[in-house]
Amino acid sequence: MKMKKTILEVVNLKKYYHQGRGPFSLGRGRQRTIPAVDDVSFYLKENETLGLVGESGSGKTTVGKTILRLIPATSGEIFFDGKEILSLSAGEFHPLRKDMQMVFQDLDAGLNPKMRVQAILKEAVRVHHQMSSPEVDDRIRTLLEQVNLKESKLGNFPHELSGGEKRRVGIARALAVGARFLVADEPTSGLDVSIQAQVVNLLKDLQDRLGLSYLFISHDLRMVELVSHKVAVMYLGRIVELGLAGHIAHAPRHPYTRSLWSSLVTKESREVSAPTSPGSSGDWGVFDFERSFSGCRFAPRCPVYQEQARPDICTDPVSEPQLYDVGRAHKVACHFPLS
Numbered sequence: 001m002k003m004k005k006t007i008l009e010v011v012n013l014k015k016y017y018h019q020g021r022g023p024f025s026l027g028r029g030r031q032r033t034i035p036a037v038d039d040v041s042f043y044l045k046e047n048e049t050l051g052l053v054g055e056s057g058s059g060k061t062t063v064g065k066t067i068l069r070l071i072p073a074t075s076g077e078i079f080f081d082g083k084e085i086l087s088l089s090a091g092e093f094h095p096l097r098k099d100m101q102m103v104f105q106d107l108d109a110g111l112n113p114k115m116r117v118q119a120i121l122k123e124a125v126r127v128h129h130q131m132s133s134p135e136v137d138d139r140i141r142t143l144l145e146q147v148n149l150k151e152s153k154l155g156n157f158p159h160e161l162s163g164g165e166k167r168r169v170g171i172a173r174a175l176a177v178g179a180r181f182l183v184a185d186e187p188t189s190g191l192d193v194s195i196q197a198q199v200v201n202l203l204k205d206l207q208d209r210l211g212l213s214y215l216f217i218s219h220d221l222r223m224v225e226l227v228s229h230k231v232a233v234m235y236l237g238r239i240v241e242l243g244l245a246g247h248i249a250h251a252p253r254h255p256y257t258r259s260l261w262s263s264l265v266t267k268e269s270r271e272v273s274a275p276t277s278p279g280s281s282g283d284w285g286v287f288d289f290e291r292s293f294s295g296c297r298f299a300p301r302c303p304v305y306q307e308q309a310r311p312d313i314c315t316d317p318v319s320e321p322q323l324y325d326v327g328r329a330h331k332v333a334c335h336f337p338l339s
C-alpha cells in the first residue's frame, strides 16, 4: 500500500484575540486577551478527513481561518504540502490560495446576492485560471454534475435557492477555484436533518472522486465520527484528545469527550420531550474565557475531578495537562484519563 502524504501540518499554533474595552474606554480600560487557539498541533494526510469537534466557542473556526490565512496567527507554523505558509508574503502565498478553501458555516457567505449562480461560479473558476469562455462553461457543467445541482439553477439568485442548494453552490465554488484541501466549517448547520445527510454524503463522494482532504469542523460528535478518519477534540483553545474516529467516539479517554456524548444524549431527549425555543439550540455548551482557570481548563466542569476529590494536580498552575500518547495513535491531555 502506498504511504499517504501529509498535506497539512499545524505546529504549536496560537491565535490570541485582543479585545479593547470599547470605544468609550478612553484608553484606560484594560485589554482582554482571549486565547482562542492556544498551542494546537496536528497533521492531516492527503485524501483523509480530520474532524475538529468541541462546543461553540472552543476555537474551531479560528483554527480553520488561521490555517487559510484569512486571519493572522499569533504564532506557530503551518505546513501545506511540506511548505511553511505563515512566513510567506501575500504574493508568495497567493498561488497556494486556490489549493485551500473554506466552506463557511454561513450558507450565504461568499454568495453575492446580486449575482446569479452562473456568475458566481464563473468568477470562482476564473480567479486563478486563464480559460476561454467555452472552457469555463465546460468547467461549470462538470462542477454542477459533481455537486449534484441542476443546470436550471444557474439562472437563479442565491435567495431563490434552498439551504441545501446554497450549500452545494458553496462547495462548487470552493472546487471551482481548484481546492484540494477544504476547511468545512459546520457544513450541515442550518439544514434539515435529511439534507444534512445529503451534504455529508456529497462531501464523502467528492473526497473519493477527487482525492480531497478535509478539516471537518462540527460541534456534533456523531457527525464528525461519520465523516472523519481522525478526530481532534477541542476545549477552550486546546486539543484535549486526538485519535482515530472510532476510538474517540466509542472509547474516549478524556472526561470532556465523554461529556460531549452525554450532552448530545441529554440534548436529544430534551428535544424529544420539549422542542427547544428558537435561539436555544446549539448553545448547550457555550462558554467563554471570562472564567479564570489554573491548571486544567476543564476542571471547573470535570466529573472525574469531583469523583477524585479535587486532586491538587488538576488545578496546579504549572501542571496544565499536555497531550501524551496512550497507544494506538491515541493522545489525551488529562492527569486521570478514563480507562
Ligand SMILES: Nc1ncnc2c1ncn2[C@@H]1O[C@H](COP(=O)(O)OP(=O)(O)O)[C@@H](O)[C@H]1O
Pocket: 017, 018, 019, 034, 036, 054, 055, 056, 057, 058, 059, 060, 061, 062, 063, 288, 289
Ligand atoms: N474576531 C474576534 N475577536 C475577538 N474574539 C473572537 C473573535 N472571533 C472569535 N473570538 C472568540 O474566540 C473564541 C473562539 O471562537 P471560535 O473560533 O469562533 O469558536 P468555535 O468555532 O469553536 O465556536 C470565542 O471565545 C470567541 O468569542
Ligand code: SF4
Pocket: 255, 256, 296, 297, 298, 299, 300, 302, 303, 304, 305, 314, 321, 333, 334, 335, 336, 337
Ligand atoms: S486533568 Fe483533572 S480536571 Fe482535567 S480533565 Fe483530567 S481529571 Fe478532569
Ligand SMILES: [Mg+2]
Pocket: 057, 060, 061, 062, 105, 185
Ligand atoms: Mg465556529
